[in-house]
Amino acid sequence: MLIEQRALVVSTGLCVALLCAGVLYLSLGSMALPVSAVLPALFGRGEMISVFTVQELRLPRLVAACLTGAAFALAGVLMQTLARNRLATPGIIGIDNGATAFAVASVVGMGVSLTPPAMALAGAATAAALTFGLVAGGGTQGYRFIVAGIGVGAVFGAVTQLMLARVAIDTANAAYPWTVGSLNARPGDAVGLLAVGLGAGVIAACVVARPLSLMRFKDATAYGLGVNVKARRFQVLMLSVVLTALAVAVAGPVGMVGLIGPEIARSLSSSRQVPLLASTLAGALVMVLADLAGRTLLAPIEIPVGIVTAVIGGPWLLWILMRPQRSHA
Amino acid sequence: MGAAALRNGMVGLLLSGLLVSAAQARTLDTAFGEVDVTGTPEHVVTLYEGALDASLAAGVTPLGAVTTRGGDNVAEYVEAHLGDERPAIMGVVREINIEAVLEQRPDLILAPARLTEEQYQLLSRIAPTVVPPTQPIAPDNWKAEARLYGNALNRQDAIEDAISAVDQRAAELASALENAGVGGRAFVVRWMPGGPMVMSKNLFAAGLLDQVGLTVEDAGLVGERGVHSDVLSLENLSRVDGDWLFLATLNKDGREALEAAKQSSAFTRLDVVQRDQVVPVNGQLWSSANGPLAAQAILDDIEAALLP
Amino acid sequence: MPLRVARQRTQMTLLLTALVAVSLVSLLIGAGETGPLRALAVLAGSQDSDASFVVWQLRAPRTLIGIVVGMALGVAGALLQAVSRNPLAEPGLLGVSAGAAFAVALTLVMGASAATLRISVAQLGALVGCLCVLSVTRVRGVGSDPVRLVLAGAAFSGLLSSLTSLMLLYDQRAADEIRFWVIGSLSGRRLDDLAAMLPSMLVAAVAVVLMARPLAALALGERAASGLGHHPGLIRWCVVACVALLVGGATAMAGPIAFVGLVVPFAARAMAGPDIRRTLWFCLPIGPLMVLAADMIARVAVAPSELPIGVLTALCGAPVLVSVVRARRLPSL
Numbered sequence: 001m002l003i004e005q006r007a008l009v010v011s012t013g014l015c016v017a018l019l020c021a022g023v024l025y026l027s028l029g030s031m032a033l034p035v036s037a038v039l040p041a042l043f044g045r046g047e048m049i050s051v052f053t054v055q056e057l058r059l060p061r062l063v064a065a066c067l068t069g070a071a072f073a074l075a076g077v078l079m080q081t082l083a084r085n086r087l088a089t090p091g092i093i094g095i096d097n098g099a100t101a102f103a104v105a106s107v108v109g110m111g112v113s114l115t116p117p118a119m120a121l122a123g124a125a126t127a128a129a130l131t132f133g134l135v136a137g138g139g140t141q142g143y144r145f146i147v148a149g150i151g152v153g154a155v156f157g158a159v160t161q162l163m164l165a166r167v168a169i170d171t172a173n174a175a176y177p178w179t180v181g182s183l184n185a186r187p188g189d190a191v192g193l194l195a196v197g198l199g200a201g202v203i204a205a206c207v208v209a210r211p212l213s214l215m216r217f218k219d220a221t222a223y224g225l226g227v228n229v230k231a232r233r234f235q236v237l238m239l240s241v242v243l244t245a246l247a248v249a250v251a252g253p254v255g256m257v258g259l260i261g262p263e264i265a266r267s268l269s270s271s272r273q274v275p276l277l278a279s280t281l282a283g284a285l286v287m288v289l290a291d292l293a294g295r296t297l298l299a300p301i302e303i304p305v306g307i308v309t310a311v312i313g314g315p316w317l318l319w320i321l322m323r324p325q326r327s328h329a
Numbered sequence: 330m331g332a333a334a335l336r337n338g339m340v341g342l343l344l345s346g347l348l349v350s351a352a353q354a355r356t357l358d359t360a361f362g363e364v365d366v367t368g369t370p371e372h373v374v375t376l377y378e379g380a381l382d383a384s385l386a387a388g389v390t391p392l393g394a395v396t397t398r399g400g401d402n403v404a405e406y407v408e409a410h411l412g413d414e415r416p417a418i419m420g421v422v423r424e425i426n427i428e429a430v431l432e433q434r435p436d437l438i439l440a441p442a443r444l445t446e447e448q449y450q451l452l453s454r455i456a457p458t459v460v461p462p463t464q465p466i467a468p469d470n471w472k473a474e475a476r477l478y479g480n481a482l483n484r485q486d487a488i489e490d491a492i493s494a495v496d497q498r499a500a501e502l503a504s505a506l507e508n509a510g511v512g513g514r515a516f517v518v519r520w521m522p523g524g525p526m527v528m529s530k531n532l533f534a535a536g537l538l539d540q541v542g543l544t545v546e547d548a549g550l551v552g553e554r555g556v557h558s559d560v561l562s563l564e565n566l567s568r569v570d571g572d573w574l575f576l577a578t579l580n581k582d583g584r585e586a587l588e589a590a591k592q593s594s595a596f597t598r599l600d601v602v603q604r605d606q607v608v609p610v611n612g613q614l615w616s617s618a619n620g621p622l623a624a625q626a627i628l629d630d631i632e633a634a635l636l637p
Numbered sequence: 638m639p640l641r642v643a644r645q646r647t648q649m650t651l652l653l654t655a656l657v658a659v660s661l662v663s664l665l666i667g668a669g670e671t672g673p674l675r676a677l678a679v680l681a682g683s684q685d686s687d688a689s690f691v692v693w694q695l696r697a698p699r700t701l702i703g704i705v706v707g708m709a710l711g712v713a714g715a716l717l718q719a720v721s722r723n724p725l726a727e728p729g730l731l732g733v734s735a736g737a738a739f740a741v742a743l744t745l746v747m748g749a750s751a752a753t754l755r756i757s758v759a760q761l762g763a764l765v766g767c768l769c770v771l772s773v774t775r776v777r778g779v780g781s782d783p784v785r786l787v788l789a790g791a792a793f794s795g796l797l798s799s800l801t802s803l804m805l806l807y808d809q810r811a812a813d814e815i816r817f818w819v820i821g822s823l824s825g826r827r828l829d830d831l832a833a834m835l836p837s838m839l840v841a842a843v844a845v846v847l848m849a850r851p852l853a854a855l856a857l858g859e860r861a862a863s864g865l866g867h868h869p870g871l872i873r874w875c876v877v878a879c880v881a882l883l884v885g886g887a888t889a890m891a892g893p894i895a896f897v898g899l900v901v902p903f904a905a906r907a908m909a910g911p912d913i914r915r916t917l918w919f920c921l922p923i924g925p926l927m928v929l930a931a932d933m934i935a936r937v938a939v940a941p942s943e944l945p946i947g948v949l950t951a952l953c954g955a956p957v958l959v960s961v962v963r964a965r966r967l968p969s970l
Contacts, residue, residue, distance in 0.1 A: 029428045030429045031432050053431060056454060088788065092791045148962055152955065154895060158951035165945070167556075168557065170443060180799065184424050303803065310796055559943070562942060563695050564669025595695060
């Protein structure tokens, strides 16, 4: 009961923080609006220009930030639990690289007619499928999947660099958002798809929550507690991959959120459960704040959100690496 | 009351009639279909170097522009054409800051050919957004683009003048070079650590070189749509051995790049190097700029380098 | 046992023969018009000045550099894997490429030009990147978790490349030039570069020879090594210093080339068995073989231009990485 209560408090707290961050997000920017003007503008009242700013420019971007952040973080916490490693994020294991390579191929016009977001989705799926295929038969141990993913990612990374080196700088510029991750002028239909996918993903994650919390222990223990480890592992992996793919199609590779979100959630929550909901909320919060910082810090120049999260996440990452290793992630 | 309203209406009609006769509503063919622009826009934002160039050539200093590569401000050659009013920075080409554009409350946005659909949807709700229709790269593209931008600005005459000034200057330079006996085959390359990249003969600068009487070639290495070739193998360096070699560098000091290239024995073996007919040029201007002002700046370079 | 030694001797002879053959072929083929026959005539002493320029001034240096780079990367990989007891420890996966790219971007943003850039910058970056990953993961602790080192390297590379992107966002000129610097290539490298790197590499080579015995002892376990009178901690740091010198030198000459340090020791171990000393010997011919083969494909695949060799090594290295992890258990070293 106590645990439930704590989870409830944490989730509520994160929700409130997310709401506050959202209001700030809508009010700050090149066209600064007072907070009191944000709400009316949201409902179409007030000056035309502020209504346009809030409704057309900032709100869609805020929604995209929340959804992608949540999806990346949920995918991250799932994969980390599975691999029993706090560094195992979908971004690190090559799904992002696959998406980037395909999106860049689309931008530089390698004879494909799909739009970059669709290609990113296809790329993420290809990278994941390749990784799955490569480890098939070699056991479903988490680390095999990760290392194979890193290998697949390295190949896609090299191919991306080759493509970028062969095209003109203007084309390379057009491909740039897909190499770093950005929320500037994102495709609406991909956001819609992500919203649906995230909703389904959260429900699915709730279903696997209990077996997942048992899978943090040794395989034998989990078996003993009645978990079909092999099947569960595959389901969780698929869920994580699908969430990442959908998010990458919207924002490009912003993998670091998959690391930061779960870290925050873990530090807030009790260690007895996998903090799925808290990670999801924390991921959304991080993404919103990061994009807000990217839009405002160096105005009028916007820093792509992928760079902001990497710069925040980097030192954090080093800290995790330098701390003494713990047996369970 | 009714009479007053009628009178007001009449005045309005008259006024708008006057405005229309002064500035017809113009329908422009853009990459995203037809765009209507009325009047003479004064509040202009340019999101492309070529648009900034054309706009300045037409006599309009934009309220906002994106930065050029290699700096946090507009291109060097543009500086000379700016008065006291400087355009505000609208971000970089890679990330256009749409809110900054909105803040300027423009009545016209001149955008690059490579604008994404999503960006266009937002920008076109702020103001009429003119995106030149994409086409295969050709030396004369800049004229069509400048005319499109000039038409949007309702300053067709100024743009025509600027374009014909370039043509005239090129013709003069061509005859001066002919009298001086300068001509022949020319290549434009960029030097990379592994070897040179050959720039397309369809580039803007290559077109100007053609106009002044040189024959620009790309040794068949650059495809129809490409801007430059892959890094050429040093073994094939003789393919760029013409009468003139223009060595584009993105540095302020082109001599440095020339020295670096001379470290390679394959480069110093070239005839054109031994005859000392290698011309280091500003790669930013030569490979990425676009528009009448840039054309004049490139012609300045050619004149300084080729005329004895 | 004698049977095994005899087999290894045959394998070694075959490898050395193959290396000589590949080096020869590397002189004969290229992206240019100088075909194998003309090149062969030059080797036989013909006076064809164009062809002899191509063979001796262009192909010979890159062949030589390819050989040295291959040896350095192969040995460095084997060393790193032995000392970390991790078959996945590969310099290229440990932030070397990202470190090099970061350093190059930094100097470009600070005003240098790609055409005039001194390669030592890349070397320095590669070193710093590699050392960072190794020191934060504490070489000592990774034995228990082979994946941890690789993950750390991947994460660290991600961080560095994001910082690189941040710098490039501001500086379009650097963005334009960096594209050609982040993938390794043997084209246009001069013998001067090789000469500049040779002293530090020779120092490393001598150190490796001296350390071979203690390293083999370390493979028996810390206690055994200490019992034999060696200092495990000291050995580890010496090995890391050697790896840094070797990888730094190779990166300085050819740019970041990934996966050679993974594939070569993998093949060498398959032939030589678990003894680190034999593995190191086998790395010497296998490394150059792989680099030269990749370089020749790079030269002819898209003639008259060239592919960067880094792409090719990534393409053939990734399958090996996968097959290492596909093994039922990670072989412990």
